[in-house]
Amino acid sequence: MDNKSTEDYIKSIYRLEQDNGTALTTSLARLLGVGAGSVTDMVKKLSDKRLLHYEPYQGAKLTPDGKRLALKMVRRHRLWEMFLVTFLNYKWDEVHDEAERLEHVTSEGLEQRIDKALGYPKVDPHGDPIPTAEGELIDVSYKSLSDCNVSDEGVIVRVSDDSPEMLQLLTKLGLGLNTKIRISQKVKYDGSVIITMGGREIPLSPVMSKSIFINIPE
């Protein structure tokens, strides 16, 4: 009945299920940093608790209860990230690990007070939407730079938050949420994308350009 493990498993399963339709054992093991055998064990337990459906060899899918829990944890994680940035002067590359721990010791009341103190924010410091208290997640599917075409223009509305190093690099380049940029060239040779921002040309690697999302006004 450990909170932390259950909650982290459910969050990871949620993510994998969103991306791939199902959460396979090995992907989960990699994401959680545990052995495959451990995952099989745990997934069975979570299935007993009716947080997910488990079909041997086919992976896991969350039940409504599981999804509710996942969204609650995502909400707490993102609220904490926002809170740390807003009230404690954290940078956007420093908040993930802290939130990863704080999310598990957050009461209903604490969640509400953080939400209120922040003025009920809609997105976290990386532009990821914050699920509502009722578990609604507004699915904003922005285009990543690698999916854009030359001369597309817009503001950065979201960046992938899985690498602090990448976030630091963006900061160094002067790129952040709300930065206005334009796609000036797509390099076929290596998949790079070259953008212009305030007159400067900035080349971005394929991985980088998959991690940055912009909103293009029609």
Added chain:
Amino acid sequence: MDNKSTEDYIKSIYRLEQDNGTALTTSLARLLGVGAGSVTDMVKKLSDKRLLHYEPYQGAKLTPDGKRLALKMVRRHRLWEMFLVTFLNYKWDEVHDEAERLEHVTSEGLEQRIDKALGYPKVDPHGDPIPTAEGELIDVSYKSLSDCNVSDEGVIVRVSDDSPEMLQLLTKLGLGLNTKIRISQKVKYDGSVIITMGGREIPLSPVMSKSIFINIPE
């Protein structure tokens, strides 16, 4: 190697050792809400980790390492309490349980930022001193109302924080930190203490008067 248990044991041992010179098994068990046998187990493990000295039947005493850890946890606990009151509008009777959980997921950096955001506070919302980052605890030994004499006068500087109910009652009576009061009568019959505060007379039970501390200017 769980953090939470280790840290809560060490904190409790610290408290018992301060009060009684040693932390006996049964007191610890009562304080932590576990069985006596469990305490014996755990105390041996903590002894192996050199956080305390354990003499069978004689109880436990913290080593310097143990004391350092205890003070670190007390510091984090009290900083969190102060933070919740100052930034999230918690009342003084609502912060203890939250802090009890948050203290275990607090990195060095988070501790520092909370400290800074609060302007390096010296005491928590109950008037308890906050140990410094270096582990210094200024020992302020104020007199409890039950130790005062009739016509003693001063301001409330500390209240015991182990009962939310009691804290709520104080609030209802209009008593808080910095409230100026005077001892108007000591009732021998039942051990009550009657105080005056802003003209009003307020009777306080023996337990209550042992829980309120004032500073009497010479």
Added chain:
DNA sequence: TAATAAATTTAGGCTTACCTAAATATAAAT
């Protein structure tokens, strides 16, 4: 001092969340 009571430790068990290695199932390649 001997008997009794209270506190403490020991012994045997349980659950959770891990691990590793062996067995098995599924998918890919010949």
Added chain:
DNA sequence: ATTTATATTTAGGTAAGCCTAAATTTATTA
């Protein structure tokens, strides 16, 4: 259709942190 490779599950174990009940030690009282 086999063989081979990969993914997954099973089996057997471990360490924490807890429990209860029995044994033992220490303290109290007669």
